[in-house]
Amino acid sequence: xxxxxxxxxxxxxxxGRAHVExxxxxxxxxxxxxxxxxxxxxxxxxxxxxxxxxxxIDPKAPAPxxxxxxxxxxxxxPPRLTNWVCRSGDIVRDIETLFGAGTRPTRLSRGALTWDxxxxxxxxxxxxxxxxxxxDWGEGPKAAELLPRSGCRLTRLGxxxxxxxxxxxxxxxLVADPLVxxxxxxxxxxxxxIETPAGAVILR
Numbered sequence: 001x002x003x004x005x006x007x008x009x010x011x012x013x014x015x016g017r018a019h020v021e022x023x024x025x026x027x028x029x030x031x032x033x034x035x036x037x038x039x040x041x042x043x044x045x046x047x048x049x050x051x052x053x054x055x056x057i058d059p060k061a062p063a064p065x066x067x068x069x070x071x072x073x074x075x076x077x078p079p080r081l082t083n084w085v086c087r088s089g090d091i092v093r094d095i096e097t098l099f100g101a102g103t104r105p106t107r108l109s110r111g112a113l114t115w116d117x118x119x120x121x122x123x124x125x126x127x128x129x130x131x132x133x134x135x136d137w138g139e140g141p142k143a144a145e146l147l148p149r150s151g152c153r154l155t156r157l158g159x160x161x162x163x164x165x166x167x168x169x170x171x172x173x174l175v176a177d178p179l180v181x182x183x184x185x186x187x188x189x190x191x192x193x194i195e196t197p198a199g200a201v202i203l204r
Contacts, residue, residue, distance in 0.1 A: 001086035001094060003177045004135060005051045005143070006157060006192055008203070009070050010079035016054035017042055019079040023203060024196050026150045028054060032110040037119075038064045039072060045147035046154045046194070052203075054079070069133070071124035081190045081203055083125070084132045084157060086175060091116055091136040094174060098131055105136065114140050127167045128188035130159045132175065155200070156193040160185025 010016030017028055024044070031041035031053070038061040042054040057072055067073055070083050088094045095103045095118045105116035118134040125131040137143075157180045161167050164184045171182075192203040 001088045001134065001175050003050060003157065003179060004085045004087040005053050006081060006154070007070055007083040007085065008052065008054045008079055009072060009075050009082040010054060010056045011075065013040060013042055013054065013056045016056055016079045020044070020052070020054055020203070023201050024152060024194060025198050026152060026196060029147055033058055033061065034108065034110055035061065036064060036108060037068050038062065039068060043143065043147055044152065045144050045150050046152050048153070049142070049144050050154055051144040051147060067121070069119055071129060081192055083129050086132045086134055088134045088136050091118070091134055094134050097174060098134065098170070112141065112146070113143055114138065127161055127163070127170065130161055130167055130188060130190065131170060151197045153195045154179060154192060155195055156181065158183065158191045160189040162186065
């Protein structure tokens with residue numbers, strides 16, 4: 001699997017925009033709505049085919065009949081980096097490996113984009129969200145390809161967890177991206193080092 005994008009969760013898109021734009025110094029692009037999940041997002045293209053997503057509950061959308069992804073139903077506090085998403089060449093196999101036999105991808109769409117994704121019943125992935133969600137863009141365009149260049153580049157995605165050995169074992173043989181590091185931490189934590197036109201910043 002390859003890293004596809006990183007996710008900043010927020011109570012509102014306005015809060016998420018202010019946090020990320022204030023830190024990176026570049027404007028976010030309007031994304032769209034996810035009708036199945038009752039959420040909406042903002043996006044920022046990063047180099048090397050990656051992007052950053054800011055996501056929040058859409059207050060104008062009806063509540064879905066399932067738990068919203070990324071643990072947004074329970075999200076509170078300031079905007080922060082909560083998840084990462086990988087592209088898979090065999091999404092059925094990889095979802096079953098990470099989330100258990102019988103788990104199947106869900107078809108999603110937003111505007112011109114259609115993709116399959118690991119929308120699991122627990123809403124948040126294991127290891128406090130540090131196990132990535134998985135998607136497959138299929139034959140259509142990838143989200144990053146539709147975004148203008150921002151001059152920003154992800155240079156490191158750091159994952160910290162008290163059971164860092166267990167997290168490494170969970171991802172062994174599936175993710176071997178040199179940008180991703182896993183270390184011991186007293187509590188679950190995720191951070192991204194991003195090179196911007198004004199220099200390097202740390203997004204947490």
